Amino acid sequence: MRTGTWIVLPTYNEIENLPLIAPAILGQLPEATLLVVDDSSPDGTGELANRMALENPRIKVLHRAAKQGLGKAYTDGFKHALAGGAEVLIQMDADWSHDPAYLPTMVATLANSADLVIGSRYVKGGGVPDWGILRRLVSRGGSVFARTVLGLKAHDLTGGFKAWRGPTLAAMPWESLHSGGYVFQIEMTFRAARAGARVVEVPIVFVDRRLGASKMSRSIILEALLVVIRLRWDELRGRGSPEPS
Numbered sequence: 001m002r003t004g005t006w007i008v009l010p011t012y013n014e015i016e017n018l019p020l021i022a023p024a025i026l027g028q029l030p031e032a033t034l035l036v037v038d039d040s041s042p043d044g045t046g047e048l049a050n051r052m053a054l055e056n057p058r059i060k061v062l063h064r065a066a067k068q069g070l071g072k073a074y075t076d077g078f079k080h081a082l083a084g085g086a087e088v089l090i091q092m093d094a095d096w097s098h099d100p101a102y103l104p105t106m107v108a109t110l111a112n113s114a115d116l117v118i119g120s121r122y123v124k125g126g127g128v129p130d131w132g133i134l135r136r137l138v139s140r141g142g143s144v145f146a147r148t149v150l151g152l153k154a155h156d157l158t159g160g161f162k163a164w165r166g167p168t169l170a171a172m173p174w175e176s177l178h179s180g181g182y183v184f185q186i187e188m189t190f191r192a193a194r195a196g197a198r199v200v201e202v203p204i205v206f207v208d209r210r211l212g213a214s215k216m217s218r219s220i221i222l223e224a225l226l227v228v229i230r231l232r233w234d235e236l237r238g239r240g241s242p243e244p245s
């Protein structure tokens with residue numbers, strides 16, 4: 001019997017990272033299920049994931065036909081995991097920026113005191129040692145901006161290392177979410193907080209990927225800034241938040 005903990009791992013051209021990160025994740029959470037969400041990676045990550053799933057029943061693969069933004073991959077992955085009985089869902093990157101060693105602490109924090117746990121670079125004990133001053137300013141500035149405009153308490157709003165309680169995710173207004181990489185992360189935390197979720201940050205040290213290439217771009221950052229303003233604007237005009245459940 002598996003417990004209801006699922007890790008949702010989106011991949012796009014992660015053929016070098018997947019065979020190493022998957023066993024590291026499963027080793028940290030010995031009861032959990034790993035769901036790889038691959039958007040038809042040209043490098044064959046999806047086929048590799050299929051082979052890994054054949055050898056290990058704890059690994060499952062969701063194939064998507066096209067790359068449509070990280071948010072869409074997460075939406076499909078979360079829905080699939082919830083339909084499969086997931087009670088605790090974890091999202092993380094496949095490129096080692098999110099160290100699997102943090103997983104037990106995040107799951108324990110969720111069980112004790114939270115509906116959403118954010119692996120946070122911007123609380124005491126967290127950080128981004130690999131980044132230069134400019135990248136730090138952009139990332140940190142983005143979180144401060146979103147935090148201020150949206151009136152949220154969390155300090156790291158753009159990161160993608162999070163643990164969720166199933167019911168908190170199940171209540172998301174999936175169809176209306178923005179799907180760009182950074183804004184999806186901000187909007188998910190915003191929606192959860194507005195719906196009354198207890199949000200707790202635990203410190204993580206984020207390391208830059210060593211293998212493969214980043215898929216994030218300047219346009220995704222710009223989109224995030226504009227959408228943050230839009231989210232608050234819609235809310236002030238009384239049409240932003242989903243109906244409270």
Ligand SMILES: Nc1nc2c(ncn2[C@@H]2O[C@H](COP(=O)(O)OP(=O)(O)O)[C@@H](O)[C@H]2O)c(=O)[nH]1
Pocket residue numbers: 009010011012013014037038039067068069070073092093094095097209213214215216
């Ligand atoms: N399925 C899927 N995965 C994606 C997509 N974009 C990025 N990823 C994955 O999401 C994670 C974070 O992406 P990455 O490029 O490392 O972003 P960065 O860390 O902000 O540079 C990695 O595991 C990527 O393989 C996408 O469109 N679809």
Ligand SMILES: [Mg+2]
Pocket residue numbers: 093095097209214
């Ligand atoms: Mg990365």
